[in-house]
Amino acid sequence: MKGLDWNDPYRIRSWQELVNWINEVGFLPLFANEVPGFSAEEHVSPLFWWTGDPEQDPWEWREIIPATGKVAYGKFFGGRAGFISREWFPYFANARRDGYDFDAAWDDELVQRRMKAIMDICEDGGMHPGFELKPAAGFGKDGYKNFEGCITQLQMQTYLIIRKFERRQNKRGQSYGMAVSYYQKPEELWGYQHVTGAYGEEPGVSAERIFRRARELFPEGADAALRKLVVGA
Numbered sequence: 001m002k003g004l005d006w007n008d009p010y011r012i013r014s015w016q017e018l019v020n021w022i023n024e025v026g027f028l029p030l031f032a033n034e035v036p037g038f039s040a041e042e043h044v045s046p047l048f049w050w051t052g053d054p055e056q057d058p059w060e061w062r063e064i065i066p067a068t069g070k071v072a073y074g075k076f077f078g079g080r081a082g083f084i085s086r087e088w089f090p091y092f093a094n095a096r097r098d099g100y101d102f103d104a105a106w107d108d109e110l111v112q113r114r115m116k117a118i119m120d121i122c123e124d125g126g127m128h129p130g131f132e133l134k135p136a137a138g139f140g141k142d143g144y145k146n147f148e149g150c151i152t153q154l155q156m157q158t159y160l161i162i163r164k165f166e167r168r169q170n171k172r173g174q175s176y177g178m179a180v181s182y183y184q185k186p187e188e189l190w191g192y193q194h195v196t197g198a199y200g201e202e203p204g205v206s207a208e209r210i211f212r213r214a215r216e217l218f219p220e221g222a223d224a225a226l227r228k229l230v231v232g233a
Contacts, residue, residue, distance in 0.1 A: 002032045002039075003046035012043045015054075015061035022071050022083045025217055027092070027210070029082035030062055033229060035221030038214070040083075063165040063179055069189055074155040074162045077229045086190060088210070093158040093186070094198035095207035096232065101196070102159050114144040115154060127163045127182040151183065156232060158195075161186045207231045 004011040012018050018040060022028050032039045040058060048056035054064065062081065066073040072084045076092065084092055097105070102119050105111045117137040122128060130151065134140070139147040154160040165179035187195045198206050214230045215223070 001046035001049050002042045003044050004042070006045050006047065010043070011045055012040070015064050018044070018058075018061055019065060019068070019070050023085045023087070025085075026088040026213055027076070027082065027084045027230065029077040029080060029229065030058075031080060033077070033080070034225040035214075035218050035229060038218045038221060038226075038229070066162055067164040072161045072186055072189070074160065075152045076155060076158070078232075079152050079156060086194070088213075089158070089186065089190065090195060090198040091206040091209055093195050094201065095203050095210060096156060096158045098203045099199055112150070114139070114146075115150050117144065118150060118154060119159060122160065122183065122185055125185070125188045127184045129166070129168075129180050129182050131168070131180055133183060158186060160184065161189070163189065 012021060021043070029039045030041065032041045036042075044058045045056070048058070050059050051057045052060065054060045062073065065071060065083070071086065072089055074081065076082050076084055100108070100110065102111065102116075106116050114137070117139075118133060121133060121136050128136075130147075133151075134147045137147070138144050139150075144150075151160065155162070160183045162181045163184035164182045166182065167175040167179050168177055169175055210230050211227055214221070214226045218226070
């Protein structure tokens with residue numbers, strides 16, 4: 001793992017500090033990528049990953065942060081996980097959705113039926129764990145295929161976010177296994193008016209706004225790599 005020395009004054013030391021930095025920069029992948037410095041991984045200590053310590057483990061932070069609702073979490077950057085601040089989410093929504101609400105995209109035949117099956121369930125406004133959402137939407141041996149690919153694409157298009165993580169429970173109420181993702185529409189977190197607040201500008205303008213922000217903050221990255229990560233092109 002990459003990261004900063006334990007005594008480095010710039011090291012992020014808590015999930016609260018990470019949220020503050022996400023809000024400062026606007027958006028941030030979780031793991032290191034092709035753009036130097038453009039990740040949470042590179043700004044925390046590499047010593048505590050996957051230790052289960054909520055005070056020090058960034059993997060635990062990525063479970064804690066979505067539940068706070070302070071920033072959005074999901075697979076937003078080249079199909080990989082990361083965070084988007086409340087301020088910047090409307091620009092991502094406008095750019096990634098090309099100005100379309102999901103229903104409008106469906107009406108114009110821009111999305112697949114299997115994705116609509118997922119979104120139809122999420123219309124109830126609730127948080128749905130992937131292990132329940134998959135069969136409920138008709139995915140499985142004799143149904144739709146590639147649930148993971150579809151759920152990732154819906155996050156990339158900002159139609160869904162990961163709202164929280166929880167471990168499954170057995171019949172005796174005991175938790176077991178790894179924490180699973182619960183998906184929800186971002187409109188349920190921040191409201192429709194906010195999420196679609198940038199629909200008034202051309203999607204390409206929003207995309208360029210995001211790119212310029214990334215270029216300003218992380219100038220060592222190649223333009224093509226930056227665009228691929230933050231714009232998806």
